[in-house]
Amino acid sequence: MAEHDPQSIPALLERNARRYGANAAYREKEFGVWQTWTWLATAEEVRSLALGLLALGINRGDYVAIIGRNRPALYWSMVATQKVGAIPVPLYQDAVADEMAYVLDHCGARFVIAGDQEQVDKVLEVGDRAKSVEHILYLDPRGLRKYDHSHLHALADVAAEGRAAHERLEPELKAREAEVTYDSTCVMLYTSGTTGRPKGVVLSNRNIIETSKNSSEFDRLRAGDEVLAYLPMAWVGDFIFSIGQAYWTGFCVNCPESESTVQTCLREIGPTYYFAPPRVFEQLLTDVTIRMEDASRLKRWLFARAMKLARRVGPRLLDGQSVGAWDRFRYWLNGRLIYGPLKDALGLGRIRVGYTAGEAIGPEIFEFYRSLGINLKQLYGQTEASVFITQQPDGQVRSDTVGIASPGVELKVAESGEVFYRSPGVFVEYYKNPESTAGTKDDEGWVATGDAGFIEEDTGHLRIIDRAKDVGKLADGRLFAPKYVENKLKFYPNILEAVVFGADRPDCTAFINIDLQAVGNWAERSNLAYASYQELAGNPRVYAMISEHVAEVNRTLADDPILSGCQVHRFLILHKELDADDGELTRTRKVRRRIIEEKYADLLTALYDGSESIYTETEVTYEDGRKGKISATLKIARAEVAAPTAQKVAAE
Amino acid sequence: MNDTAVTTTPDGRTIGGVLMEMKHITLRFGGVEAIKDISFDIREGEIRAIIGPNGAGKSSMLNIISGFYVPQEGEVWFRGVKRPPMKPFQVAKLGIARTFQNIALFDGMSVLDNVMTGRLTHMSSGLFGQALWWGHAQAEEVENRAKVERIIDFLEIQNIRKTPVARLPYGLKKRVELARALAAEPSLLLLDEPMAGMNVEEKEDMSRFILDVNDEFGTTIALIEHDMGVVMDISDRVVVMDYGKKIGDGTPDEVRANQDVIDAYLGVAHD
Numbered sequence A: 001m002a003e004h005d006p007q008s009i010p011a012l013l014e015r016n017a018r019r020y021g022a023n024a025a026y027r028e029k030e031f032g033v034w035q036t037w038t039w040l041a042t043a044e045e046v047r048s049l050a051l052g053l054l055a056l057g058i059n060r061g062d063y064v065a066i067i068g069r070n071r072p073a074l075y076w077s078m079v080a081t082q083k084v085g086a087i088p089v090p091l092y093q094d095a096v097a098d099e100m101a102y103v104l105d106h107c108g109a110r111f112v113i114a115g116d117q118e119q120v121d122k123v124l125e126v127g128d129r130a131k132s133v134e135h136i137l138y139l140d141p142r143g144l145r146k147y148d149h150s151h152l153h154a155l156a157d158v159a160a161e162g163r164a165a166h167e168r169l170e171p172e173l174k175a176r177e178a179e180v181t182y183d184s185t186c187v188m189l190y191t192s193g194t195t196g197r198p199k200g201v202v203l204s205n206r207n208i209i210e211t212s213k214n215s216s217e218f219d220r221l222r223a224g225d226e227v228l229a230y231l232p233m234a235w236v237g238d239f240i241f242s243i244g245q246a247y248w249t250g251f252c253v254n255c256p257e258s259e260s261t262v263q264t265c266l267r268e269i270g271p272t273y274y275f276a277p278p279r280v281f282e283q284l285l286t287d288v289t290i291r292m293e294d295a296s297r298l299k300r301w302l303f304a305r306a307m308k309l310a311r312r313v314g315p316r317l318l319d320g321q322s323v324g325a326w327d328r329f330r331y332w333l334n335g336r337l338i339y340g341p342l343k344d345a346l347g348l349g350r351i352r353v354g355y356t357a358g359e360a361i362g363p364e365i366f367e368f369y370r371s372l373g374i375n376l377k378q379l380y381g382q383t384e385a386s387v388f389i390t391q392q393p394d395g396q397v398r399s400d401t402v403g404i405a406s407p408g409v410e411l412k413v414a415e416s417g418e419v420f421y422r423s424p425g426v427f428v429e430y431y432k433n434p435e436s437t438a439g440t441k442d443d444e445g446w447v448a449t450g451d452a453g454f455i456e457e458d459t460g461h462l463r464i465i466d467r468a469k470d471v472g473k474l475a476d477g478r479l480f481a482p483k484y485v486e487n488k489l490k491f492y493p494n495i496l497e498a499v500v501f502g503a504d505r506p507d508c509t510a511f512i513n514i515d516l517q518a519v520g521n522w523a524e525r526s527n528l529a530y531a532s533y534q535e536l537a538g539n540p541r542v543y544a545m546i547s548e549h550v551a552e553v554n555r556t557l558a559d560d561p562i563l564s565g566c567q568v569h570r571f572l573i574l575h576k577e578l579d580a581d582d583g584e585l586t587r588t589r590k591v592r593r594r595i596i597e598e599k600y601a602d603l604l605t606a607l608y609d610g611s612e613s614i615y616t617e618t619e620v621t622y623e624d625g626r627k628g629k630i631s632a633t634l635k636i637a638r639a640e641v642a643a644p645t646a647q648k649v650a651a652e
Numbered sequence B: 001m002n003d004t005a006v007t008t009t010p011d012g013r014t015i016g017g018v019l020m021e022m023k024h025i026t027l028r029f030g031g032v033e034a035i036k037d038i039s040f041d042i043r044e045g046e047i048r049a050i051i052g053p054n055g056a057g058k059s060s061m062l063n064i065i066s067g068f069y070v071p072q073e074g075e076v077w078f079r080g081v082k083r084p085p086m087k088p089f090q091v092a093k094l095g096i097a098r099t100f101q102n103i104a105l106f107d108g109m110s111v112l113d114n115v116m117t118g119r120l121t122h123m124s125s126g127l128f129g130q131a132l133w134w135g136h137a138q139a140e141e142v143e144n145r146a147k148v149e150r151i152i153d154f155l156e157i158q159n160i161r162k163t164p165v166a167r168l169p170y171g172l173k174k175r176v177e178l179a180r181a182l183a184a185e186p187s188l189l190l191l192d193e194p195m196a197g198m199n200v201e202e203k204e205d206m207s208r209f210i211l212d213v214n215d216e217f218g219t220t221i222a223l224i225e226h227d228m229g230v231v232m233d234i235s236d237r238v239v240v241m242d243y244g245k246k247i248g249d250g251t252p253d254e255v256r257a258n259q260d261v262i263d264a265y266l267g268v269a270h271d
Helices: A009-019 A039-055 A072-083 A097-107 A117-130 A155-164 A166-179 A205-218 A236-249 A259-269 A278-293 A297-318 A325-346 A363-371 A434-440 A482-490 A516-525 A533-537 A540-558 A593-599 A601-608 B058-065 B088-093 B111-117 B127-132 B136-154 B170-183 B200-217 B228-234 B252-257 B259-266
Strands: A024-030 A033-038 A063-067 A087-091 A111-114 A135-138 A152-154 A185-191 A199-204 A226-228 A252-255 A273-275 A353-356 A376-382 A387-391 A410-413 A418-422 A447-455 A462-467 A495-501 A508-514 A568-573 A613-621 A627-635 B018-029 B032-043 B047-051 B073-078 B096-098 B188-192 B220-224 B237-242 B245-250
Touching: A009 A039, A009 A072, A009 A205, A009 A236, A024 A039, A024 A072, A024 A259, A033 A039, A039 A072, A039 A155, A039 A166, A063 A072, A063 A097, A063 A117, A072 A087, A072 A166, A072 A185, A072 A236, A072 A252, A087 A097, A097 A117, A097 A199, A111 A117, A117 A135, A135 A155, A152 A155, A155 A166, A185 A205, A185 A236, A199 A205, A205 A236, A205 A387, A226 A236, A226 A259, A226 A273, A236 A252, A236 A273, A236 A376, A236 A387, A259 A325, A278 A297, A278 A325, A278 A363, A278 A516, A297 A325, A297 A363, A363 A376, A410 A447, A434 A447, A462 A482, A482 A495, A482 A508, A482 A540, A495 A593, A508 A516, A508 A540, A508 A601, A516 A533, A516 A540, A540 A568, A568 A601, A568 A627, A593 A601, A601 A613, B018 B058, B032 B058, B032 B073, B032 B220, B032 B237, B032 B245, B047 B058, B047 B200, B047 B228, B058 B188, B058 B220, B088 B096, B096 B170, B111 B136, B111 B170, B127 B136, B136 B170, B136 B200, B170 B188, B170 B200, B200 B220, B200 B228, B228 B252, B237 B252, B237 B259, B245 B252, B245 B259, B252 B259
Parallel strands: A024 A252, A063 A087, A063 A111, A087 A185, A111 A135, A135 A152, A226 A252, A273 A353, A353 A376, A508 A568, B047 B220, B047 B237, B096 B188, B188 B220
Antiparallel strands: A024 A033, A185 A199, A376 A387, A410 A418, A418 A447, A447 A462, A495 A508, A613 A627, B018 B032, B018 B073, B237 B245
16 A cells, blocks of 8 residues: 555546556447547546536535446546545446335435436436435436436536536635545445345445455456456446456456447457356357357367367366377367357457356356366455455366455354455445444454355365355255255256255255246257247246256255255246346346245245145236236146265264 | 428427428329329428328328329429429439338348448449549548448447348348438438337337437438327327328327228228
């Protein structure tokens, strides 16, 4: 923490404008062409916006909600907000008006900066439920021309007014900026929360800058790196990658043209530093697999041969282990002919550092990317830690751990198995919620992760088993770790989502969601006709296929002395996809166990009372907020259960 | 109604004077009278619908406006001037663009190229210059591409920019057709059954785009449509045709209350 290091994001921006002035800071594809802003241009844009906000009467400590897809102007809005001593609060853009109302009201936002008409409409719909909102600023004017503009402003106009009034407002801006310290709030992020209302996590400049500095050094990130900003701006990861680390190191943030063009833009940019949740990597691999299955026999044969070699040699090369000259040569040749073009098609051709986190990733999926020579690693993080708790150093990458403690982070595992950490990134508090703050962070700064895990003695790597509160006991006292089992199930491309039950019950059962793309493709190839998701889900042959997957998972569980009790005895395939709009998943697509348990109580009962099938009606919410009902008769299937093999050696 | 009066709709759009006027149009194919003595006008900035049961002569009327058919009797007035018989390409130069009932795109070409063809009437460089991408042709292409990209952005088809049209689903093809027509920057846009064969969601999307085009670019739109619900929702005025005759003309509410229209659509009991 050298004293000359900038102490805030706006200060880092000034430094970058001096140091990397002519380098690209932001790119956005618009009207089919990548538009570029240098650090110098960015500093100018941010200054204009900050002056404009002052002209609108923004006060110190005001909360400014920012809602929209990843666009440079919205990132600038966040920094401009910090520059005038206010606090940016990015929100999830797919949040429905109700969720938005709660957050806007909770932080008392006076300003909302919205990406487009859709977001403006939601804020207007919230209306009286968030009385604090005084001004709405919007980026894309389309469709908004005829709205009442008494409290509505185009962001470009605000910036222009700021520029026009710079003589008058400059002194005030200077004064405000000088007041921002290392301990001022940098950003407030609402956690999606698997239970209860979202909590506002307050992160200081110290949290963000220290974390960005440490993690950038860990992976040797540098000016000249490229990232694609496509994950929700409200998520702490995007804030760290696209603002924290980008401003610390001076690398370039690229914003895709629209949500539907992310894959094309990824290819065009070819990022060198990339983050994606496991489901994105799964999806990509599924796409590759499906397309290879449709390819000619010669291509299939070549691909299979090349991948066999890659799986054997690729990861060892990445980890710097010794590989024979002949294998090296063959890998290099295949790289020119097959891996290279494939990586390029996926947009992963230039990756130096790639991360995945948030959920467990299937070992096959992980190995696939590693074997192609993509340096994909895992990290473990939380909003409360400004992301980084543990991460995998180059050369020590495995699919079943989440790595060693990140630089500056201390780890400990409590008696109960819950993991605790302490770091410079640890959040200041939950906004207006001292009880929760006290319940999560103790006086010495240790934070409970809520996850159960253990540290491997020989390697020092952390392994996470499950959410601490989800880890329970079966009726006979055997250990029950639902997520561990769910992850094993979800590693099958045919299974999109699984929810396992069993706490205080005699045995385990599961709800399964099939993956429409993978199973649909399989159905097409095996001449199976279906008209809807529901019909496909209820097909006996699909049941048989899923049944096999469950049986395989049961066999691997039987080998595990601790978790052999978690074998799934009965399951059913749900008639609808679990959806965040119905409250069944969080916005980051994590299963909300309690809600599912309540909502589908009838199905759960049927899994345990010996029924063969059950009729059910479920309420669904459409994207526009309307509600409807779907009904179905679901079959309950029995799965093959394996006898525990390792019971006798479980002497611990 | 006064010819030059400027009115404002309840949703705040401005409707100007008469842009196009059809006077006593009669169209015959041999002995068949497809259109009998029909007169109506289209005002600047409005969404004007022509509806009617199958075979009422709607498409023929659109074809007369676009210059494809020349009526045996009657006059077509455009911007206060009587229009002499014209070829479709000459009509296009006047600023009238259209889409077709059964999609007429170039299947093998990408969406971008298809939309670019809509700019043809605005290009002056010759075949040679374009082939060599040299001098004036180069500047012209860049300028036209920029215009086309704005339309691609407007209609939210960025993700299929480079996709060959043949690979697109029906609803998207319709949207590409609209994009191509818009690329001509028409002052009058003719849409021939823009929502035929679409599902409810696609219809809603298309309705929104039609309203947005009218709102954002101030384009006058004349459309033929089967779906009464959609027409009544988005049009300012409606002409109703039946067996080649005009049986109603007015705002959606007026048309809805018109007994002849109700009879034509629901059938009449013959005693």
